[in-house]
Amino acid sequence: MAAMRIVLLGATGYTGRLTAAAMVRAGLAPVLAGRHHDSVSRLADRLAPLAPSPADEPRIALADVTDADSVRALLQSPDDVLVTTVGPFLDLGLPAVEAAVAAGAAYLDSTGEPPFIRRVFDEFGPRARETGARLMPAFGYDYVPGNLAGGLALRRCRDAGRPASRLDIGYFIEGRFGVSSGTRASALGVLVAPSFAYRSGVVAERRSTGGRVRQFDLGRGRSWKGLPVAGSEHLALPLLDPALSDVEVWLGWAGRWTTTASYAGSALGTLAALPGVGEGVLAHVSRRAARTTGVGPDASARAAARTLVQADAADAVGRPLVSVRLEGPSPYDLTADLLAWGAAMAATQAVAPGAHGPVDAFGLDALERGCADMGLVAVT
Ligand SMILES: NC(=O)c1ccc[n+]([C@@H]2O[C@H](COP(=O)([O-])OP(=O)(O)OC[C@H]3O[C@@H](n4cnc5c(N)ncnc54)[C@H](OP(=O)(O)O)[C@@H]3O)[C@@H](O)[C@H]2O)c1
Numbered sequence: 001m002a003a004m005r006i007v008l009l010g011a012t013g014y015t016g017r018l019t020a021a022a023m024v025r026a027g028l029a030p031v032l033a034g035r036h037h038d039s040v041s042r043l044a045d046r047l048a049p050l051a052p053s054p055a056d057e058p059r060i061a062l063a064d065v066t067d068a069d070s071v072r073a074l075l076q077s078p079d080d081v082l083v084t085t086v087g088p089f090l091d092l093g094l095p096a097v098e099a100a101v102a103a104g105a106a107y108l109d110s111t112g113e114p115p116f117i118r119r120v121f122d123e124f125g126p127r128a129r130e131t132g133a134r135l136m137p138a139f140g141y142d143y144v145p146g147n148l149a150g151g152l153a154l155r156r157c158r159d160a161g162r163p164a165s166r167l168d169i170g171y172f173i174e175g176r177f178g179v180s181s182g183t184r185a186s187a188l189g190v191l192v193a194p195s196f197a198y199r200s201g202v203v204a205e206r207r208s209t210g211g212r213v214r215q216f217d218l219g220r221g222r223s224w225k226g227l228p229v230a231g232s233e234h235l236a237l238p239l240l241d242p243a244l245s246d247v248e249v250w251l252g253w254a255g256r257w258t259t260t261a262s263y264a265g266s267a268l269g270t271l272a273a274l275p276g277v278g279e280g281v282l283a284h285v286s287r288r289a290a291r292t293t294g295v296g297p298d299a300s301a302r303a304a305a306r307t308l309v310q311a312d313a314a315d316a317v318g319r320p321l322v323s324v325r326l327e328g329p330s331p332y333d334l335t336a337d338l339l340a341w342g343a344a345m346a347a348t349q350a351v352a353p354g355a356h357g358p359v360d361a362f363g364l365d366a367l368e369r370g371c372a373d374m375g376l377v378a379v380t
Contacts, residue, residue: 006343007031007074009063009096010085012039014180014296015110015140018336019085020047020058026340027052028347030083033074035064071095078104078132081346083339085109088186088290089116090193097124097135104132104353106346110335112142113186114230115193118203121235125355134351136361139342140335141307143231144358145326145376146171146249148367149311150237151359152378153324154244157313163243164313164321169233170216170226172252172308173331180296180332185289198234198247206230213259214250216310218325219380225259226250236357245316302330307376328376337374345370 008023010016011032023030024047032047034040040060048057063070065086072095075082082105084096089111100107101124111117120137128135138144146169157164179187195206206228213225231249238244297305307328313321328334345351345362358367371377 005031005076005079006081006083006347007033007061008083008085009033009065009071009074010087012036012043013085013182013293015182015332015335016085017043017294018332019083019110019339021050022336022340023343024048024050024056024058026344027056028340028344029056029058030343031059031061031074033061033063035062037062065092065095068095068098072099072102075099075103075105079347081106081108081343083108083343085182085339087111087113087182088188089113090186090190091287091290097137100135101127101131101133106134106136106351108136108139108339108342108346110140110339111138111186112140112183113190113193114195115190117143117232118196118230118235121232121355129354132353134346134353134361135355136342136346136351136358137355138232139358140338141331142171143233143249144338144367144371145307145309145328145334146231146233146311147236147357147359148364148371148376149309149324149326149378150233150247151240151364152368153311153313153322154237154241155364156322156324158241160321162315162321163241165243165316166246166248166314166318167233167237167244168214168216168248168250168312168314169231170214170218170224170250170252170310170312172216172218172224172226172310174306174308175304176301177253177305177331178297178301181289181292181294183296185292188289195230196234197228197230198238199245201238201245203234211259214248216250216252216312217323218308218310224252226252227254227259232357236360239357239360296332302332305330307331307334323380324378325380326371326376327379328371328374334374334376338371341370341374
C-alpha cells in the first residue's frame with residue numbers, strides 16, 4: 001500500500017467521518033483533509049488506534065474549496081486518489097474535480113446530485129481523457145447499487161441470449177431512515193436543478209416528474225412505488241451494452257406518499273424554472289441548510305435501515321426478462337464502505353482516463369465481490 005496516497009476531502013463531515021474510519025480500518029493511511037485544523041487533527045487522533053499498524057495511521061491536510069489553490073495542493077502526483085464528500089456539490093463540488101483533472105489523478109465523490117454527475121461525465125470526462133484523470137462520481141448509495149444491479153441484469157439477459165432494451169432501477173430503504181445534514185442541503189439544491197433520463201438511446205432533459213410513479217415487486221409481499229429521478233445509471237449503463245435504449249431510475253423513499261411526492265416534484269420543478277426562483281430563493285434555502293454540517297443518524301439509527309435496490313430488465317416490446325434485487329446495509333454505512341473500497345481500487349487498479357460508472361471503472365465481477373464484502377448482495 002506504500003505507493004498510494006488517498007486524500008479524503010470533507011473528512012470532518014458526517015459522511016466524511018464514516019468514510020475516514022472505513023479507510024483507516026482498511027489500512028489505506030488516508031490523508032484527512034478539511035478546512036479547520038483542530039477538527040481534522042482531532043479526527044486523525046481519534047481514528048489512529050483503528051489503523052492496522054502505525055504506518056497506516058491517517059495524516060492531515062488543510063484545504064478550503066473557496067480557495068481552489070488549497071484543493072490543488074492536496075494532489076502531488078497522478079497516482080493520487082482524491083475522494084470528496086464536500087457538498088452540496090452543485091455549490092461546492094467543482095474545485096475538487098477540477099483539481100483532479102488538472103493533476104491527472106483519480107477522483108471519487110459522494111454526490112447524489114444529478115446535474116453535477118452529468119457535468120462530470122459530459123464536461124470533465126473529455127478533459128480527463130486528455131490529462132489521464134480517472135473520474136468516478138456518485139460512488140455511494142447513490143448510485144453504485146443501481147449500477148451493480150443493472151450490470152448484473154444486463155449480463156443475465158445476455159447470457160440467456162435475450163439482450164435487454166430497457167432497465168428500470170428502483171431505490172428503496174427498508175426500516176426507519178434518518179438523513180444527514182449534507183443530504184438535506186443537497187436535496188434542496190437538486191429540487192431547483194433540471195433533471196434527465198435516458199430514452200431511445202439519448203440522454204434527454206426532464207424538468208418535471210409529471211406525477212409519474214412505477215410499482216416494483218420487491219418480494220416478500222413488498223410492492224412499492226418509486227418516482228423518477230436522474231442517476232449515474234443513465235450515463236454509465238448504456239456504455240456497457242449497445243442494445244440498451246432506455247434507462248429509468250426510480251426513488252421509493254417517500255413510501256405511500258410517493259405519488260404525492262411525484263406531483264410535488266413537478267410543481268417545484270415548474271416553480272424553480274420561474275426567473276429568479278430556482279437560482280434565487282430555492283438555491284438560497286439550500287445554501288443556508290449547508291451551513292449546518294456533521295449531523296446525521298447515529299449507529300443505532302443507521303442499523304434500523306436497510307438498502308433495497310432492484311433492476312427490472314425488459315425487451316424491446318416491454319416483456320419482462322429478469323429482475324435483480326440487492327439487499328444490504330444502511331445507505332450511510334454503505335456509502336462510506338464504497339468510497340473506501342473505490343479509493344483502494346483506484347489506487348491499485350488500472351482505470352482508463354475519463355469519467356466512469358462503477359461497473360466500467362472496475363469491472364462487474366470485482367464490483368460484485370467488493371459489494372458482497374460490504375454486505376450488499378444479490379438476493380434474486
Ligand atoms: N451518494 C450518497 O448516497 C450520499 C450519501 C451520503 C452523503 N451524500 C452527499 O455527500 C455530501 C456530504 O454529506 P454529509 O451529510 O456528510 O454533509 P456534512 O456533514 O454537511 O459535511 C459536509 C462537509 O463539507 C465540508 N465543507 C463545507 N464547506 C467547505 C469548504 N468551503 N471547504 C472545505 N470543506 C467544506 C464540511 O466541513 P466542516 O466539517 O469543516 O463543516 C464537511 O466536512 C452531501 O452532498 C450529501 O448529499 C451522498
